[in-house]
Amino acid sequence: MPVHPLPASLDTSAASPLRHDLIATLDRGEAIHLDGSGVARVGQACLQVLAAAQACAVARGVGFRLDDPSDALRHMIALARLESALAPNG
Template structure:
């Protein structure tokens, strides 16, 4: 998964979420999130997301919980309307906080 520099955080590049966060992307997303949880912050950029599956949302929720438990910041910024709607539809707004 590609990364970009997050202008608000010079320390950690953002992990750019792919257009399709379907079941085939669950394993690569899990691996990428595990790697990012070793950093000082977990920054995700979600503007490209056009499709999203429940397993990938569960991974994002677990990543937020892990980041919080480790005391590192979690940022999901630029979320697409599809991603925002999926998070809301599944009642995960607290588990996956968004920066809008």
């Protein structure tokens, strides 16, 4: 399962390409496996794309993993109380 590295900047402008990539992954029937170690900035737009992707993966019965989140990413996920919504499955 290829690991998809998340970009350093996950601000609002990054939400659209991220969504596009995740839809493509799911459409290929692949599990989503993300590497969050390089994320320096993150905002609501990308977090909700990730949460929607996780829900979609659950619905399709494929895996979802967000590994090695950077401090910045981890902080924002915790701050927004999205730990469950971005938790791994499968």
